[in-house]
Amino acid sequence: MEGAGGHPKGADATEINASLERHRSDTMLRFLTCGSVDDGKSTLIGRLLFDSKAILADQLASLEHDSQSMGTQGGALDFALLTDGLAAEREQGITIDVAYRFFSTDRRKFIVADTPGHEQYTRNMVTGASTADLAAILVDARKGILTQTRRHSFLVNLLGIRNVVLAVNKMDLVGYSAERFSEIVAEYSRFAKEIDIKAVQAIPISALKGDNLVSSSPHTPWYDGPTLLSYLEGVPSNESRLQDSPFRMAVQWVNRPHPDFRGFTGQIASGHVKPGDPVQILPSGRHTTVKEIPSFDGPQSTAIAGQSVTLTFEDEVDCARGDLITAANAPIEVANQFSATLVWMSEDAMLSGRPYLMKIGTRTVMATVTDLRYELNVNTLEHLASKTLSLNAIGLVNISTDRPIPFEAYADNPDLGGFILIDVATDSTVAAGMIRFALRRARNIHWQALDIGREAHAALKNQKPAVVWFTGLSGAGKSTIANLVEKKLYAMGKHTFLLDGDNVRQGLNRDLGFTAASRVENIRRVGEVAKLMTDAGLIVLTAFISPFRSERQMVRELIGAEEFFEVFVCTPLEVAEARDVKGLYKKARAGQIENFTGIDSPYEVPVSPELIIDTVNLTAEEAADQIVAMLLG
């Protein structure tokens, strides 16, 4: 085979040694083929394998046999039968699942993912695309750009594949027309621009006849670009940009064979590392220095993105599976709320609010879709209002995790921004996700490690920190009771602080109004402040109406169930309104205050609070005693 690679027959020893040497420095390119059904993907792959001599005599004999009995090429070789290896695929003549194929030339080795064209197998196509450096999108020259061409191009771009080949196939069936080729390229270019694909290499080919695959076709003298194979051999893989980014590595497994060795293993997601490099461990925020990169083959002087390595540190720092090691001078963003794209892969539709397991890097956390912003119609690129995502749907969502995650946008680093969602009940993988950005603007903020932790603070004060969260209608008696509780605790020598709704709104939250969104933010901030105060070892009392269950739940999760005591100050509306301590009900009834809880805004009664205070039958004093007993009991 001239120039197309393979290996010369009867090569002598020197040639073989040279070839071996070359192969050791060979780079690898992973690519996928996609496009509509019958655009000739399997034929193309079969052809590339055949022409690069990756198909051997016995395989060829079996292909010849199969082509006779099952083929669609009138007895000639049907290359599709090489890749469609499952019985169901051969029966139906379609590709169901991703197949991975291998071939090599003198310049490069290739792994090609043969992915299905049918819309119902979108998830398999995404699977193939997730590990690819390049996509070859096939178009039938007779049919031009089809819905599936657009769909797959969009998906390829979504998955962050930067190298795209537009292979205009079946040129033999349009008389190798230069005009037809330009027409298709022009149409595709317009579409590519629309979805922001940066660079496309268009090549006119015939997979069946072999035109412009490995050698320039005599039938297309008007085409002076590369053949498909020479393009594949020369295109840079995605690796290089990751080598230039700061060092990041997720800890995969801690190697502790004996007390004197603690190695942190993982595959480097980006950048370089060498002994002596200062690093930071997230989320703890601890700093240390890389001591050594020990390996089976002896200590390494340096390691780069893509390598699976072991690191040891100068200090005994706390570091476990799921933690991220990053260059100390290039901290990474940490957040727990994200805007992300989801490709739904399950027959069970996505449910907002349902907790799923999220695996990102080497961490697995709980995650909830808080908002489905829109579903995307991949064919028209329209944004559709939708309540849910069904199988193969793609949506833009807000997603919230139960713990902060160090991350990078998927577009910058797939290892740090790509995730899967797992159904807790069935264990199945239900979605592929790609982080776009953090919703809470936490850019350039990283967790600072502090030596005096919450246990130390609490121990000094000789108490257990807690949050007593009073909730109830305006005028129910929250502030009065909370005030009494604090006085009692103070008298007992406890360190406390009372956060009162009115007081907080005069300072920290004076920018907030009373709309539902403002109330959510009001409670979120108070929750964060209460958490900081428990970190300081305090017993925190809060008196806020906090009318919505979801926010109270949010604070409960933030503080942790063991330290969070929800106290429902239960006073019927008529009683509270009759008391009307601050004269607010009167104003609300007069229409002078909008969004007043109980009047024109709902109050969601707690479902299972730690304590219910019946203010109709109890005095404030008695109520306070009950609460102190609960706390210290």
Add this chain to the structure above:
Amino acid sequence: MPAAEIRHLTHLQRLEAESIQILREVVAETGNPVMLYSAGKDSACMLHLAKKAFWPAPPPFPLLHIDTTWKFSAMYEARDKAAKDAGVELLVHRNPDAVERGINPFDHGTLHTDLWKTEGLRQALDKFGFDVAFGGARRDEEKSRAKERIFSFRAANHRWDPRNQRPELWKLYNVRKAKDQSIRVFPLSNWTELDVWEYIQLEGIEVVPLYFAALRPVVERNGLTIVIDDDRFPLGPGELPEMKSVRFRTLGCYPLTGAVDSEATTVPQVIQEMLTATTSERQGRAIDREGGASMETKKQVGYF
């Protein structure tokens, strides 16, 4: 090599890094893994990767050999030595039912594979409670393997359902499973036969001498060149072993594995031969010659 000079990983470095990531992921996330070890070149390669992945600790799982009692004697020696050198426990399982019935490749046809290997494997996994088994299978070996995920889930009865595989995205393997499910994990999925040999050469991995040419007593039978490895081989009327310089590209039960004529006695010579070979590695495997989707069928009932 100075830091500035390393700009990209070679093909083999990328494959190695991927395999090590897979091996570590299983150990970090699952309860009771085992590595299937058949003493062939892929096993040797996989064990070497495990040594690298967990160094300086030995691989934190035992090796399991599903023995048919019909392997080449040199394979048993190589197996024991490899386990000892790696510092790992070696478990050997022989299906007691097959032992009792004296199942052999001459009289029992496909029952030989079904009982010794498929059933033997299922018995061993159940007996030791292994929930994950590493295997050295590669996608380039066979059509249905090309379709298989790296983490391949098996139902309670060890069945594989090719139409219902978990999507496998990036390097995020979902290893959660129901109590009665098990997982087969193939760290060499993306390696080819040539990759394996080049890695053996590069890393100086020890392999069974059967891969190298030597004068061995052979007979031709059913289109295969069979090496007479012991006196259990029943010679047919008129069959007379002759000494020929042969070697193996793939190793299985000796009466079912065909040798090839060869003069290659070193790894580079083996690679040289492979580069000019016109047949595939599995051509010498009798069990592969059972119709278009036969491997798929075997796998569905639990064959590796």
